[in-house]
Amino acid sequence: MIISRSLFTTFFLAFAMLTTGCASTTEQSLYDEIGGHDTLNTIYGVAITRIYNDPTIGHYFKGVPKRHLREQLVSQTCDLIGGPCEYDGKTMIESHKGLNIQERDFYILVEYVQSAMRDVGLTYQQENKILQKLAPLKTDTVYL
Amino acid sequence: MTRKILLILSLLVSSVHADSGSRLIASGGITGFEGVAGGGLTPWAFIGGYASKEEVSYSANIQYLSLNDYSLSTAGLSVGIFDRVELSVQRQKLDISSGLTSNVFALLTDGAITNANAATIEQDIIAAKVKVFGDGVFAQDSWLPQVSVGAQYKKNRDFDTSLLLPDGSAPLPNTGVPKLLGAADDSGVDVYVSATKLWLGIPNGFNLLTNLTARYTKANTFGLLGFGSATDDNATLEWEGSLALLISPTTAIGTEFRTQSNRLGGLAEENTAVDAFIAYFPNKSVSITAAYVDLGNLPLQEDSSGFYLTVNANF
Numbered sequence A: 001m002i003i004s005r006s007l008f009t010t011f012f013l014a015f016a017m018l019t020t021g022c023a024s025t026t027e028q029s030l031y032d033e034i035g036g037h038d039t040l041n042t043i044y045g046v047a048i049t050r051i052y053n054d055p056t057i058g059h060y061f062k063g064v065p066k067r068h069l070r071e072q073l074v075s076q077t078c079d080l081i082g083g084p085c086e087y088d089g090k091t092m093i094e095s096h097k098g099l100n101i102q103e104r105d106f107y108i109l110v111e112y113v114q115s116a117m118r119d120v121g122l123t124y125q126q127e128n129k130i131l132q133k134l135a136p137l138k139t140d141t142v143y144l
Numbered sequence B: 001m002t003r004k005i006l007l008i009l010s011l012l013v014s015s016v017h018a019d020s021g022s023r024l025i026a027s028g029g030i031t032g033f034e035g036v037a038g039g040g041l042t043p044w045a046f047i048g049g050y051a052s053k054e055e056v057s058y059s060a061n062i063q064y065l066s067l068n069d070y071s072l073s074t075a076g077l078s079v080g081i082f083d084r085v086e087l088s089v090q091r092q093k094l095d096i097s098s099g100l101t102s103n104v105f106a107l108l109t110d111g112a113i114t115n116a117n118a119a120t121i122e123q124d125i126i127a128a129k130v131k132v133f134g135d136g137v138f139a140q141d142s143w144l145p146q147v148s149v150g151a152q153y154k155k156n157r158d159f160d161t162s163l164l165l166p167d168g169s170a171p172l173p174n175t176g177v178p179k180l181l182g183a184a185d186d187s188g189v190d191v192y193v194s195a196t197k198l199w200l201g202i203p204n205g206f207n208l209l210t211n212l213t214a215r216y217t218k219a220n221t222f223g224l225l226g227f228g229s230a231t232d233d234n235a236t237l238e239w240e241g242s243l244a245l246l247i248s249p250t251t252a253i254g255t256e257f258r259t260q261s262n263r264l265g266g267l268a269e270e271n272t273a274v275d276a277f278i279a280y281f282p283n284k285s286v287s288i289t290a291a292y293v294d295l296g297n298l299p300l301q302e303d304s305s306g307f308y309l310t311v312n313a314n315f
Helices: A002-020 A030-034 A036-053 A066-080 A092-096 A103-120 A124-140 B002-013 B098-108
Strands: B056-067 B070-081 B085-096 B119-133 B146-156 B183-185 B187-199 B207-217 B227-229 B236-248 B251-258 B273-283 B286-298 B301-314
Touching (some): A030 A036, A036 A066, A036 A103, A092 A124, A103 A124, B056 B286, B187 B227
Antiparallel strands (some): B056 B070, B056 B301, B085 B119, B119 B146, B146 B187
């Protein structure tokens, strides 16, 4: 019992160190931290190519110019993660209304954005922070 | 019978698109030692596997926990339906060393009998979980967790299986370990509510999972030592919690606790169970989890702690 208790104490200490140890001290926005517009533009360029080629969700984007979608996504994400943009495109609800997008479709898209962030070189932490801001869009996208 | 149920279920849903599912990796947790998705020790509100609202996915698991004179092996199957319902069957097998059963007889007979065979206690668990509300992964703009309710029907198969001596005799006919220790019933139903939330990007860019489960149960040591007692047939409210940190896209570390009722007392005194685990999700088809588990007292073994290993497959 004594051995296991000290093991748990060690574990909790390690846990605490991991979660607080290397917090960033600057006030830099997440947008600036990842490299601003250029990085977002590359991420969505990579993601959109894959999304348009996906056999399950590609068809939703028929007739939507890649460039337009890319600009919209960059601007919206920039807005959400503290960048100097104000997204003024259609609301998510407007642009997804009537498409009857399934949950599965949404998850597939999220995974493309995740993998693009990884491929572009964002850290796991940056990826999660961005995902946190994008995640609530699910209710504005699915089954409308 | 449990196999039949699962077969019927799989026939019912076989027309639906089924692979490992499209939900995000690790968001199904692992299969716990009672066959229910969550941590190893406690259920979570998440539906097991990776099925979205449109999908059905299946999981299989094998698990092993080594606790010196005891060891627990368990295996089972589950199905996650439309990210709403989870159904599972699990068989648990608790092995008890002959050293330990010998001590039981030595105690009971004041040393007249000092040699008994090893014993096993098997238990079957048929469980259902239903998501009630919430989206514990994507509702990041809300404090609301995902909440599910569940029930586990547990049937101890060795409630009255006699302990045997090496010569094949049974000094205590029709008295299995649970009965011997004072349990009243061989089966019971646990009912629980789980609230689970994943905090994306918190803390410091990692993802933190928090879970709290309240369980209403008559089980003694998870039902492995039967249900209720001669003097106490009331269910009690027990608490379970999990804290897990995703330190990489494929790795989670965490810790759990689970309170127990200690209805039988004496040799079968129950303590709060705790564990610390590391889970590895190389892809959506498989996960491997190792843990250090401390159950506290088991009969005639005050410090029952040891290593746990489980492999989950999703398809």
